[in-house]
Amino acid sequence: MVTTTKRTLVSACIAAMAMPAFAKDITVISFGGANKDAQTKAYYEPIKAQGINVVAAEYNGEMAKVKAMVDTKSVSWDVVEVESPELARGCDEGLFEKLDMKKIGNAADFVPGGVQQCGVGLYVWSTALAYNADKLKQAPKSWADFWDVKTYPGKRALRKGAKYTLEIALLADGVPNKDVYKVLATPKGVERAFKKLDQLKPNIQWWEAGAQPPQFLASGDVVMSSAYNGRIAAASKEGKNLKVVWNQSIYDLDYWAIPKGTPNKDDALKFIAFASKAANQKVYSETIPYGPSNKKAIPLLSAAVAADLPTAPKNMQNALAMNTLFWADYGESLEQRFNAWASK
Secondary structure, X not given: OOOHHHXXXXXXXXXXXXXXXXXXXXXXXXXXXHHHHHHHHHHHOHHHHHOEEEEEEEOOOOHHHHHHXXXXXXXXXXXXXXXXXXXXXXXXXXXXXXOOHHXXXXXXXXXXXXXXXXXXXXXXXXXXXXXXOOOOOOOOOOHHHHHOOOOOOOOEXXXXXXXXXXXXXXXXXXXXXXHHHHHHOOHHHHHHHHHHHHHHHHHEEEEOOOOHHHHHHHHOOOOEEEEEHHHHHHHHHOOOOEEEEEEEEEEEEEEEEOEOOOOOHHHHHHHHHHHOOHHHHHHHHHHOOOEEOEHHHHHHOOHHHHHOOOOOHHHHOOOEEOOHHHHHHHHHHHHHHHHHHHOO
16 A cells, blocks of 8 residues: 555656756846736746746846847846837847747737847737826826826826837827827927927926836826836736826837847747747736737637737727837937936
C-alpha cells in the first residue's frame, strides 16, 4: 500500500520531471502600474511553464537608455514596450532588432498596423479626457470643455510632452480630427497649438507617468486630466468615481521590441510569440481594458468587456488615430520646443 507521504513524493518527482530543466531569465521592460500587473497575469507568470522567467521592470519611455545600451554594446534589456513613434525612430536608428514574424505568429491575425519591421503590437490604447465625477456637477464632453475653467473650475493635468498634448490643444481649438496633423505640420499650426496651451498654462499640473492622472483625480488635486484609458478603468475598479470621455480620444498601439544586441534574442522572440497568442491577450484585456492586437482574441471576450475597450465601435466613433509617421518626422523638434515652453 502506498502511503500519503510516498504519493506526495512521487507526485513531486513527476512534476519536477515535467518542468524545464532550468528557467532562463529575460528582462522585460514596460510602463508599469496596472499595465504591468495585467502583463504579469497574462504573460509573465504563465510563460514560466515554458522555461522562461521574466524579470519585470519599468520605465517612462526614455529612448536614451536604450540608445546608451546599444551604443556601448551593454544591452541588459531583452524586450521593451514602446510607443509607435519611438518604435519607428528606434528602428530607423538601428536601436531595435528586425523581427522574423515566422517565429512569432501570423501577421494576418493582427489589427492594421499591428506588425512593424521592428515591433509587434501589444495592445490598442487611448489617451482620453478623464474626470472625477465626485468633483464635477456636470460631465465634460470635449477638450473644449477641458479649457473652460469658468464652467469647470479647478486644475487640469496634461502629459508633460509634445505628443498628445499638442493634438489635444488643436482639438480644443476646434480643429477637426481629420486636419489635426495637417495643421500641426505647419509653423502656423504649431504656433496655434502653443497659443492655445498658453491660455491654460496657469491651470495645468503636469504628469509624467501613467499612474499619476488617476492619483491626481482621486486626491482632488485636479478635476480633469488627459489619461490612459486603462489606468482610469483600474482606478474605477478600486471604487474611485473616475470617468472616461471617449469623444476626441487619441488611440494608438504599443509594441514589443527587442533592443539590438541582446544576448537573449531567441528567448525574447519566444516571449513575444507567447504574448501575441489570442488566448493570452484575452486574459490581458479582461484584466485591463486595452484592446487586443491579435484579432482572434476579440471574439473570445465577453460583450461587457469588449464594450469598454478603445476598439469598441462606439468608442472609436470620434477618435483620432495617432499619426506615427508625423511624430517620427517632427517629434524631436516639437519635444524640444515643448520642453523650452514648459520650463518658462
